[in-house]
Amino acid sequence: MSFQELSSRERGKKDSSITLDNIKVDICIFVFDIMFSNGERLLALPLRQRRNYLKELFPMEKPGYLEFANEMTVEADEACLSNESMLTKVNTFFEVACKSSCEGIMVKSLDIDAGYCASKRTDAWLKVKRDYVEGLGDSLDLVPIGAWHGNGRKAGWYSPFLMACYNPDTEEFQSVCRVMSGFSDSFYIEMKEFFSGDKLLSKKPPYYHTDESPDMWFSPELVWEIRGSDFTLSPVHHAAIGLVHPSRGISVRLPRFICSRADRKAEDCSSSADIARMFSSQTRKMEVVDRED
Known part of the structure; x- marks a missing residue:
């Protein structure tokens, strides 16, 4: 899709093309950190000092155009598990972020080991996602039905995997998502050995329903x-298609592998009806609109 023209994939008509000149989008910049100021390198400064620089550089917010990212500060003397009031505030802050369709929150050190370490993972910056917290994430039992060839460090392995649920009424496997996180290197090696020989299919079976095109198709063996x-x-993805929306299926955001379910057969995995119910009951409600025009 070019930057000069956007076309409607659903309608698929030439006269449905629109140019960028006809599109107006309001953009708001959310500022959360600063690395340089007036030619001075600030990466080694603690986060508390960088935030002060940031507020001096942008003393006024302009709602809808330039705003500071939402944040809350927990001082050292408040950060203890016995402080129920503070724990409630932190949990509320996290829940509001999730309900606003954010992945989660970042927990950062303010003063100790609080420099900006670009492109590095440190204990001073901890990512807390919705699916990391027990009771907040939605767990599914899905079947790997295909995969792509891995790239980079995963070259020679399968990554990502195409996952599917099962519709017992039609006896079809319907794709739900791609999964490429949560696996160990040893697991990748094990799966490359497992999905070989007669477990690799020459073409997509008629009982696999998806618009994805993986590099190889698997027989439905694992859950x-x-x-x-x-x-x-x-x-x-075609999971629960027709149950919530007439032409769209249901997928999972930020899927992550948890474990293998050796106790379940492929037909015993999560059903399309299960996924439709979970979609309808999720905390973050989505407006489902069917456009026929």
Whole structure:
């Protein structure tokens, strides 16, 4: 899709093309950190000092155009598990972020080891996602039905995997999502050995329903527990298609492998009806609109 023209994939008509000149989008910049100021490198400064620089540089917010990212500060003397009031505030802050369709929150050190470490993972910056918290993530039992060839460090392995649920009424496997996180290197090696020989299919079976085109198709052999942040409608995946939306299926945002379910057969995985119910009951409600024009 070019930057000069956007076309409607659903309608698929030439006269449905629109140019960028006809599109107006309001953009708001959310500022959360600063690395340089007036030619001075600030990466080594603690976060508390960088935030002060940020407020001096942008003393006024302009709602809808330039705003500071939402934040809350917990001082050292408040950060203890016995402080129920503070724990309630933190939990509320996290829940509001999740309900606003954010992945979660970042927990950062303010003063100790609080420099900006670009492109590095440190204990001073901790990511807390919805699916990391027990009771907030939605867990599904899905079947790997295909995969792509891995790239980079995963070259020679399968990554990502295409996951599917089962519709017992039609005896079809319907795709739900791609999964590429939560696996160990040893698991990748094990799966490359497992999905070989007669477990690799020469073409997509008629009982696999998806608009995805993986590099290889698997026979339905395994069941994996997958946890994601929430559910969303998808034009590509066919899980529960027709149960919530007439032409779109349901997918999972930020899916992550949890474990193998050796106790379950492929037909015993999560059903399309299960996924439709979970979509309808999720905390973050989505407006489902069917456009026929």
